[in-house]
Amino acid sequence: MTDLLxxxxxxxxxxxxTAVINQSLVGTVEGLRTAPRAGQFVKKxxxxxxxxxxxxxxxxxDLTQTQQDKLERIAATPSAALGSTRDKPDAEYCQRxxxxxxxxxxxxxxxxxxxxxxxxxxxxxEIAAQSNYDMRCFHIPKTVDNDLRENDHCPGYPSAARFxxxxxxxxxLDNAALPGIKVNVVMGRHAGFLTAAAALxxxxxxxxxxxxxxxxxxxxxxxSPQLIYLPEVPFDIDRFIIDVESVYSKIGRCQIALSEGIKxxxxxxxxxxxxxxxxxxxxxxxxxxxxxxxxDALADLIREKLTPAGGKPxxxxxxxxxxxxxxxxxxxxxxxxxxxxxxxxxxxxxxxGGGQRSGSITIKRTGSGSKGQPYASDFGCVALAAVAxxxxxxxxxxxxxxxxxxxxxxxxxxxxxxxxPHFERL
Amino acid sequence: MTDLLxxxxxxxxxxxxTAVINQSLVGTVEGLRTAPRAGQFVKKxxxxxxxxxxxxxxxxxDLTQTQQDKLERIAATPSAALGSTRDKPDAEYCQRxxxxxxxxxxxxxxxxxxxxxxxxxxxxxEIAAQSNYDMRCFHIPKTVDNDLRENDHCPGYPSAARFxxxxxxxxxLDNAALPGIKVNVVMGRHAGFLTAAAALxxxxxxxxxxxxxxxxxxxxxxxSPQLIYLPEVPFDIDRFIIDVESVYSKIGRCQIALSEGIKxxxxxxxxxxxxxxxxxxxxxxxxxxxxxxxxDALADLIREKLTPAGGKPxxxxxxxxxxxxxxxxxxxxxxxxxxxxxxxxxxxxxxxGGGQRSGSITIKRTGSGSKGQPYASDFGCVALAAVAxxxxxxxxxxxxxxxxxxxxxxxxxxxxxxxxPHFERL
Numbered sequence: 001m002t003d004l005l006x007x008x009x010x011x012x013x014x015x016x017x018t019a020v021i022n023q024s025l026v027g028t029v030e031g032l033r034t035a036p037r038a039g040q041f042v043k044k045x046x047x048x049x050x051x052x053x054x055x056x057x058x059x060x061x062d063l064t065q066t067q068q069d070k071l072e073r074i075a076a077t078p079s080a081a082l083g084s085t086r087d088k089p090d091a092e093y094c095q096r097x098x099x100x101x102x103x104x105x106x107x108x109x110x111x112x113x114x115x116x117x118x119x120x121x122x123x124x125x126e127i128a129a130q131s132n133y134d135m136r137c138f139h140i141p142k143t144v145d146n147d148l149r150e151n152d153h154c155p156g157y158p159s160a161a162r163f164x165x166x167x168x169x170x171x172x173l174d175n176a177a178l179p180g181i182k183v184n185v186v187m188g189r190h191a192g193f194l195t196a197a198a199a200l201x202x203x204x205x206x207x208x209x210x211x212x213x214x215x216x217x218x219x220x221x222x223x224s225p226q227l228i229y230l231p232e233v234p235f236d237i238d239r240f241i242i243d244v245e246s247v248y249s250k251i252g253r254c255q256i257a258l259s260e261g262i263k264x265x266x267x268x269x270x271x272x273x274x275x276x277x278x279x280x281x282x283x284x285x286x287x288x289x290x291x292x293x294x295x296d297a298l299a300d301l302i303r304e305k306l307t308p309a310g311g312k313p314x315x316x317x318x319x320x321x322x323x324x325x326x327x328x329x330x331x332x333x334x335x336x337x338x339x340x341x342x343x344x345x346x347x348x349x350x351x352x353g354g355g356q357r358s359g360s361i362t363i364k365r366t367g368s369g370s371k372g373q374p375y376a377s378d379f380g381c382v383a384l385a386a387v388a389x390x391x392x393x394x395x396x397x398x399x400x401x402x403x404x405x406x407x408x409x410x411x412x413x414x415x416x417x418x419x420x421p422h423f424e425r426l
Numbered sequence: 427m428t429d430l431l432x433x434x435x436x437x438x439x440x441x442x443x444t445a446v447i448n449q450s451l452v453g454t455v456e457g458l459r460t461a462p463r464a465g466q467f468v469k470k471x472x473x474x475x476x477x478x479x480x481x482x483x484x485x486x487x488d489l490t491q492t493q494q495d496k497l498e499r500i501a502a503t504p505s506a507a508l509g510s511t512r513d514k515p516d517a518e519y520c521q522r523x524x525x526x527x528x529x530x531x532x533x534x535x536x537x538x539x540x541x542x543x544x545x546x547x548x549x550x551x552e553i554a555a556q557s558n559y560d561m562r563c564f565h566i567p568k569t570v571d572n573d574l575r576e577n578d579h580c581p582g583y584p585s586a587a588r589f590x591x592x593x594x595x596x597x598x599l600d601n602a603a604l605p606g607i608k609v610n611v612v613m614g615r616h617a618g619f620l621t622a623a624a625a626l627x628x629x630x631x632x633x634x635x636x637x638x639x640x641x642x643x644x645x646x647x648x649x650s651p652q653l654i655y656l657p658e659v660p661f662d663i664d665r666f667i668i669d670v671e672s673v674y675s676k677i678g679r680c681q682i683a684l685s686e687g688i689k690x691x692x693x694x695x696x697x698x699x700x701x702x703x704x705x706x707x708x709x710x711x712x713x714x715x716x717x718x719x720x721x722d723a724l725a726d727l728i729r730e731k732l733t734p735a736g737g738k739p740x741x742x743x744x745x746x747x748x749x750x751x752x753x754x755x756x757x758x759x760x761x762x763x764x765x766x767x768x769x770x771x772x773x774x775x776x777x778x779g780g781g782q783r784s785g786s787i788t789i790k791r792t793g794s795g796s797k798g799q800p801y802a803s804d805f806g807c808v809a810l811a812a813v814a815x816x817x818x819x820x821x822x823x824x825x826x827x828x829x830x831x832x833x834x835x836x837x838x839x840x841x842x843x844x845x846x847p848h849f850e851r852l
Contacts, residue, residue: 017603047852050603061852073850079599081852086604170753173505177443177476178512182749291725292718292746299717320718322745323608327596329847330756421755424499426473426487426507 004041004353005134007107011063012048012055013080014113014120016144018156019331023339024112024140025082026075029063030340031347032108038351042108051085051111052120056096058104075340078327088116094123101128101135108136108350112343114143114154115389118360122384125358138346139360139384142339144326146193149392150382152365153193155339158332158416160187161197163325164257165420168201171319172224172255173423179253180315181244181302184225185295187325189261189269192230192394194325196405197413198257199228200420224255228404231261232394235270240298241305248306248314260294260320274298292320332418338363338377345379360387369415430467430779431560433533437489438474438481439506440539440546442570444582445757449765450538450566451508452501455489456766457773458534464777468534477511477537478546482522484530501766504753514542520549527554527561534562534776538769540569540580541815544786548810551784564772565786565810568765570752572619575818576808578791579619581765584758584842586613587623589751590683591843594627597745598650598681599849605679606741607670607728610651611721613751615687618656618820620751622831623839624683625654626846650681654830657687658820661696666724667731674732674740686720686746700724718746758844764789764803771805786813795841 011028013021025047032038032045047061048054061082066074074081089097101109101124111121118139125137141148144160164186175182186195202223226247229235247254262270274297295318307313342361349356359381369375398409437454439447451473458464458471473487474480487508492500500507515523527535527550537547544565551563567574570586590612601608612621628649652673655661673680688696700723721744733739768787775782785807795801824835 013603017600063852066852070850073848074852076847077599077849077851078596080603081850083605084603166755167750170504170755171749173503174443174749174753177439177506177510291722291744293722296717296719296722317749318717319748319750320746321750323597323600323743324593324745324747327600329592329596329849421502422499423503423755424496424507425503426489426500 004037004351005107005136006041006043007105008044008046009042009108009110010046010048010055010060010101010104010106011082011110012051012112013082013084014051014111014117015084015086015142016114016326017079017084018142018144018326019078019159019328020155020335020339021079021112021142022077022081023075023336024142024155024343026071027340027343028110028140028347029066029071031344032351035348035351041351043105046104046106047082050083051087052089052093052097053085053087054083055100056093058100060104078329078331089120089123091123091127094120094127097124098127098131098133102133107134110138110140110346110350112140112142114145115148115387115391118148118384119388121360122388125384136350137358137384138350139387140342140346141361141363144194145188145191147191147391147393148387149390150360150362150386152363152377153416154363155335155342156326157193158335158418159328160194160326161200161413162330162332162417163328164194164197164321165200165417167321167325168198168225168255168257169203169420169423172201175224175253175255178315180317181248181254181256181306183256183258183295183298183302183316183318185258185260185318185320187321188231188259190231190391190393192232192259195228195230195257195259196394196398196409197417198225199405199410200414200417201225203423222251225257226254228257229259229262230394230399231259231263232399234265235262236265237270237301241302244302245306258295258298270294292318295320332416334375334416334418342379349381356381358384360384368411370411375415430463430777431533431562432467432469433531434470434472435468435534435536436472436474436481436486436527436530436532437508437536438477438538439508439510440477440537440543441510441512441568442752443505443510444568444570444752445504445585445754446581446761446765447505447538447568448503448507449501449762450568450581450769452497453766453769454536454566454773455492455497457770458777461774461777467777469531472530472532473508476509477513478515478519478523479511479513480509481526482519484526486530504755504757515546515549517549517553520546520553523550524553524557524559528559533560536564536566536769536772536776538566538568540571541574541813541817544574544810545814547786548814551810562776563784563810564776565813566768566772567787567789570620571614571617573617573818574813575816576786576788576812578789578803579842580789581761581768582752583619584761584844585754586620586752587626587839588756588758588843589754590620590623590747591626591846593747593751594624594651594681594683595629595846595849598627601650601679601681604741606743607674607680607682607732609682609684609721609724609728609742609744611684611686611744611746613747614657614685616657616817616819618658618685621654621656621683621685622820622824622835623843624651625831625836626840626843627651629849648677651683652680654683655685655688656820656825657685657689658825660691661688662691663696663727667728670728671732684721684724696720718744721746758842760801760842760844768805775807782807784810786810794837796837801841
């Protein structure tokens with residue numbers, strides 16, 4: 001029990017913000033304060049402004065004395081209170097991070113983020129080890145994409161999935177009132193978990209809130225969204241038009257959930273082929289979010305293909321949910337609780353003598369939350385390399401036939417998002 | 427008291443749906459059931475499927491016996507439960523409406539909608555009078571645009587304004603975490619009330635939730651949105667770029683609220699001049715909603731103009747809030763209550779012997795809700811022609827300098843949207 005390090009702790013937030021990433025920040029702070037012998041070893045608790053970018057400039061916030069009521073308000077605030085970064089450090093950058101850690105006597109390094117962030121954490125940990133600088137490095141999972149390996153699900157996903165389900169429910173009623181073809185574009189470049197959450201919006205048209213559970217995987221055509229397109233399933237434009245026409249000709253309307261990351265059979269993203277202006281981010285990826293171009297291009301195409309000769313074009317609209325889907329201030333209660341606990345678990349492990357010196361926190365589901373079993377989860381910790389820079393996509397058992405989702409996905413996602421409203425119809 | 431008519435009542439919903447239009451439907455049904463002597467005169471309470479379009483086909487729902495618990499669930503459901511329509515009937519169409527009323531023995535006609543709907547109501551009432559067909563016609567206000575004359579505000583607006591304020595609050599935190607230039611396009615072709623609601627998102631960066639009220643009209647540059655563009659203020663593209671550059675160069679980010687209906691100094695809409703594809707609706711208007719084209723075009727322009735010679739372009743993103751802003755299932759409590767009561771008031775007037783035989787229900791504010799005075803409102807009724815096909819835009823006292831909003835607007839709008847979350851910053 002003598003291997004605990006004496007020094008400062010630093011916490012950073014990285015990547016796209018979420019509705020609950022501040023819960024993880026606060027959970028880590030609380031964990032560092034309350035762990036046995038914490039006061040003996042952890043001198044200061046510091047926050048990086050805009051992740052490792054701030055750290056390298058010693059742009060740090062001292063959280064050691066932040067009062068609990070303020071922490072509670074921070075935890076309930078969406079987005080990253082410390083600021084975030086998209087920097088993806090190379091070895092030289094990581095060396096500068098290590099230099100900053102030395103300079104600031106940092107012995108406990110916590111990084112809350114997705115797969116790029118876990119990779120940063122991994123490189124920092126390796127460089128520190130090579131330099132014989134004793135530092136414990138923990139990655140705390142966060143991503144609305146839900147694409148981290150080794151996790152049942154990732155903090156941030158349940159809340160974003162909740163937003164998507166609610167938006168599809170409300171929009172379906174709008175589209176039923178003024179019928180037309182509606183394309184809704186959802187975030188998620190490689191993984192379709194967030195787009196698939198649209199299926200949670202399905203309610204049987206005649207169901208009431210008394211004891212009737214709709215089958216949300218093989219929807220009656222009147223259940224919206226009628227069509228779901230995931231990045232894991234090759235997207236064929238001709239097939240898409242046939243699907244839309246089939247639903248529209250039968251019921252006079254069609255609501256479509258479409259991932260921004262849909263790809264053709266060769267794995268090439270559809271967005272850039274249809275979009276007139278292409279914008280690339282720092283990683284060289286074409287920017288898909290923050291633009292309505294993909295939805296608009298598909299709406300134009302539907303309009304063109306479905307206008308009868310000499311007839312009136314159908315009413316076609318496209319909405320791209322954009323950034324509000326990741327920070328909407330109505331977090332899933334389970335998500336808030338787990339994000340907080342994930343931070344606390346990292347702090348506890350970091351301060352447990354003889355325990356894991358570095359790693360990535362994982363969430364495991366211990367109670368399914370479906371078929372009568374209560375939902376329960378627990379935390380684990382895996383080697384950073386097991387998560388770093390790796391991507392998980394929707395497993396095949398979550399994907400149903402006909403560009404749809406399978407019942408296994410509903411069983412998986414429904415317990416995470418919290419209670420959804422029940423809407424009544426006449 | 428002998429002038430009450432014996433026959434059926436019909437209720438329709440028209441135009442863009444809102445989060446509370448079903449409250450007005452249910453309020454009308456309840457009013458028709460509970461008014462003194464209602465049972466004596468009102469035989470059936472019918473609902474039009476998709477407004478007057480359904481009425482002309484006698485596509486009606488019998489609501490006479492609908493149970494209260496079901497009505498309560500309908501009231502809490504966003505969008506138009508009866509279905510809506512964009513049909514704008516001419517005299518011949520209105521004649522068919524009257525024929526349907528005769529056929530179905532309708533003596534009480536209620537139409538929930540915006541200015542087009544009040545005009546339908548007016549024409550139907552006039553044709554009925556000319557034909558010596560005794561029928562009472564009431565228009566019940568509804569519009570997220572808030573553009574009906576004679577009203578302090580319109581049911582539907584407070585809830586949509588609440589969504590816009592919340593979205594700007596959450597998005598501002600996102601844009602602070604990963605700084606850039608963010609354009610958010612808000613609904614409202616002619617009236618800027620909904621776009622102006624973005625100003626409700628402003629919080630002083632250092633304010634806490636204990637007794638500090640931010641000045642949300644002359645924001646510190648760090649308060650988002652920094653820039654607001656209303657359709658009432660001529661939009662100058664060069665000035666816009668200067669505004670954005672000024673904020674961005676000082677604080678490294680800029681959040682912009684922009685109405686889809688912004689117009690140049692000649693009153694010509696900016697959207698269609700920038701958009702590559704133009705889609706017109708049934709009224710010949712260019713379709714602005716259901717497309718991200720305006721925001722994308724402005725984002726492209728900002729990127730082009732603000733990229734330093736040989737340098738990296740700034741991070742620019744555009745989101746178009748789209749249809750979810752009008753039906754988001756988190757209605758303002760005041761809005762829900764008033765929408766319900768507006769329907770009830772119409773029913774009460776229709777069944778008050780000797781009272782107003784036809785008219786448009788109006789909302790009057792009797793308590794400001796600001797500067798320590800509690801909020802209160804009451805209902806009135808004006809001639810249909812006073813509201814029909816007329817549009818109200820933001821009064822000049824609501825519009826501040828520098829493409830901004832004035833404190834009078836904040837005093838006006840803040841009481842309507844209900845409590846907003848308080849977000850904490852580090």
